[in-house]
Amino acid sequence: MANTKSAPKTPRSASAITTVLALSGTVVALMQTIVVPLLPDFPRILGVTADDASWLVTATLLTSAVATPIMSRSADMYGKRKIMVICLAIMVVGSIIAAVGGSFLWIIIGRALQGFSSSLIPVGISIMRDELPKERMGSAVALMSATLGIGSAMGLPLAGLVFEALGWQSIFWVSAVAGALLLVSVAVVVPESKLRTPGRFDYAGAVILSAALVALLLAISKGGSWGWGSETVLMLFLAAALLLAAWVPYELKVSHPMVDLRTSARRPVLLTNVASLLIGFAMFANMLLTTQQLQLPTATGYGFELDVVAAGLCMVPSGAAMVIFAPVSGSIIRRFGGKAALITGSAVMIVGYVGRVFLWDTVPWLIIGSTVISIGTAIAYAAMPTLIMGAVPITHTASANGLNSLVRSIGTSTSSAAVAVLLMSVNMPFGAVTVPSFDAFRDVFWLAALASGASVLAAAFIPRAASAPRTITQEGVTSELVVQGRVLLAEHRAMAPAVVTVLDTSGEPVDWSRVDNEGNYSVALPGVGKYLLVANAAGWAPIAEVFEFDGRVLKQDFRLQDRLSLAGTATAGGTPVPAAVIALLQASGEYVATTQSDKLGRYAFPLPMPGRYILTMLHPVTHQAAARKLAVDNRSVSADLEVGLASPGRKESVII
Structure with a gap:
């Protein structure tokens, strides 16, 4: 098969595209974590309560959940680079608003706009599929996943250092500068994909899904502070359930759905998303517990009383290990497929969490345990987009990866809520206050290990054929x-x-x-x-x-042109019977359909679903009856029915 002639992509251009897109993962992680170390200081700085200050994280989370599926779908329809540029521009505007707004409300608005950066991950990965040679896909996706880890690790110490040196506004100026540089890089280096998904944008589906996600994630993220049994939280969960119950049948009916639920229900996609939810849960628990344990007082018996900057620096090895192991992730994917990589990554996370249960009494052991879990996370995260892209149409890769990213974010949000509940419920007195006991940490470690184990189980049932993204290249060039x-x-x-x-x-x-x-x-x-x-x-x-x-x-x-059918002829003593009643029942007795034979005794049903059936005939004059069993698969079936000759007043039942 001959391919179109096009200028070959040089290794340098492929490397530049990979670098720019991978850096977008770092920016996304920074947007998620850069305010976390300063949350204890923001109530004093902004004159708000601690619960109000938590909205600086919640606002970004909610916007991310809404923006990711919408912008990913738009990328498939209108252009991937275009959507990346738009998301980066919105993020830069949000960063500037947060830096110069001067009030809590404007900072919340800025943080919400920064949440659009979350769309860079699925869109960037789909660009990698479109633009990179097949042999570089696995390592490129692994590197992008690794930069998520290094971005999270960098965000903690970077925020503390910048805050102490230049003030709180500087963290948003840093975000604005980083976003602006990345925006220019994407516009200059990344080519626009020629692939487009035709159709109309599903505005109604987008609105319903956005409302459902906001209700669900708001209930999960605020359930601890508002009370899990409070009327507000219960109403939010109910609203989310009702909206999703309305959204699913609507998406199945609309011509151009926001999310292709039929494709999402295919076993490779469904099980990969289930594993993603579980890995997201396990991954986030590692970051939450490690930073807390490093900063808790030594008098608790398990804390190390480090400041924010020192605790953040202890997380750097975890992020660096993700980058170092990116080539390993790519090698596993190339040699054994995404399924093997997902199972391997999840298994490594299990080892890391079990180790943390027993090896925790020194900072080096804590760093080693956290790093092992991060390595497993990097391998598993690299596998997920590979599995998704191998199981969906090429023209839907961005939206499919967007849904996968959304599922992971639901997993991390659920992890945050579960960790908060366990740490608050299993505690011990410490002076005038209570702090979590180490039993609470152990419980979370075991819970995260269990989630990782469930991910292994889900991955084990993913069909092996869906192990790699499909792309056809000539000399490493795609021209789709x-x-x-x-x-x-x-x-x-x-x-x-x-x-x-x-x-x-x-x-x-x-x-x-x-x-x-x-x-x-x-x-x-x-x-x-x-x-x-x-x-x-x-x-x-x-x-x-x-x-x-x-x-x-x-x-x-x-x-x-050829409709499959269940057809035959109704006869009595070899003579065709017109107007005979022909009924079709399932083998279990349920009614399916009824028809009548024509003048030549012929009848036909559209081929029913595969299964076992009973076919019956009733003579219109003699009322003789016949029945027979038959099995239907995906081929047309010929089934004749016949009753014996009898006088008009006599009724017979003949079972064939």
């Missing part, structure tokens, strides 16, 4: 273009649901697409040449066509 079309019936009606799959002439998979409610599909082809396109819909015979792509004709329609 989107081909669109419709799947129609003979009478020109749209056929949905249906699936279109593309193979190259050697039989290797290229891309696939789920047909929307209007019969439209879109697939990405890597270059000119011949492709095998296969369309399939339940109840219809599949159709395969060879499509010779010349780089100009970007449309290919399918017309399904």
